[in-house]
């Protein structure tokens with residue numbers, strides 16, 4: 086499961102979490118809430134200056150916020166590609182395709 | 193009161209074997225000599241990158257006790273910000289003669305670090321560092337990837353920026369790549385990939401270098417040896433420090449800084465004769481020229497306004513923060529001192545600095561007070 090900070094006063098998500106809602110200014114009704122784990126690749130880069138190349142991406146969650154993460158199992162990454170969050174060791178990754186149906190549980 | 197740039201100079205560039213303070217001393221004293229002034233005239237200092245107390249450090253080193261200083265640290269955009277602040281300080285009477293300087297010995301000292309520095313306790317240390325983006329390259333790489341995707345372009349199209357920069361550097365004897373001959377698109381594409389789609393030749397150089405400019409009132413500058421370069425307009429903006437803050441990678445702070453600078457100057461992009469734009473990476477050039485109004489989105493690769501006449505950070509010199517050398521070249525172009533690379537009759541210049549990961553932006557518009 087992936088959680089993102091949500092403001093219950095104005096129903097908006099924000100990332101990274103902060104002690105104030107950047108939309109409405111509320112500081113009392115902020116908490117982490119589960120998201121679908123579905124997003125789309127805003128952009129990505131294959132880092133080659135490494136022992137083994139890896140793909141860093143900006144993922145735009147369907148809920149709105151953008152997070153940084155690694156793409157995996159993805160021989161042809163592209164911008165606007167649908168991806169979903171899954172747990173891996175040591176870091177979670179985003180793999181092609183959305184969870185169907187969207188669920189708050191990741192496989 | 194109008195304010196002018198009365199002197200400008202580079203320190204030694206390339207691989208110098210000198211310390212930062214030795215290079216700074218060269219830059220400051222050469223710029224003062226260019227202005228027909230001496231250290232005794234200086235009562236304002238703006239610099240950074242020397243030590244924790246950078247302005248105090250250089251002041252002590254040069255035996256100055258200034259009445260005004262600025263060591264704002266916002267990466268490569270800050271030298272353009274210093275010009276605006278110095279203009280305000282001189283106009284307000286807080287000081288009369290400001291030196292803005294910078295130097296780095298990063299090539300000699302082998303101090304360039306690709307992984308950046310994350311500060312404990314910041315959101316980036318928790319949410320970005322674990323995924324090991326290269327800083328700042330991976331951010332620019334994601335901007336480039338998005339740019340190519342949105343506009344239906346290829347890496348080879350961006351490579352043309354590096355090819356053009358190398359060609360311009362062949363007309364600048366001070367350039368690191370001067371005399372090294374032309375670059376081809378194939379050369380750029382064949383270079384080692386660092387953070388795709390950016391390869392080694394899409395990235396700015398790593399060299400020693402730096403420079404300085406001298407500012408004073410326009411009235412005083414008119415009594416000095418050089419044609420005064422006038423400060424017509426400026427604008428600055430901070431937009432983000434996190435790699436995930438920007439809602440749209442292709443809409444940078446340069447859009448606002450350009451509009452603010454043009455409004456203050458009462459000019460339009462079509463009235464600018466020469467542009468000096470921070471080309472940290474190939475993508476920075478089309479994206480920046482578009483944001484500043486010289487081309488429509490997606491058409492920055494075909495822009496015709498003369499720009500980056502030195503060869504830029506890609507082919508001339510890149511000492512970590514390139515912004516001060518953009519100023520030096522703009523001043524020289526406006527005075528008509530650039531020989532083979534001179535833009536004929538250049539009377540207006542736009543200088544745009546960028547810091548961090550397109551985090552901070554500052555635009556200046558300069559003119560010349562012809563005798």
Ligand SMILES: [Zn+2]
Nearest residue numbers: 092095106109
């Ligand atoms: Zn709220």
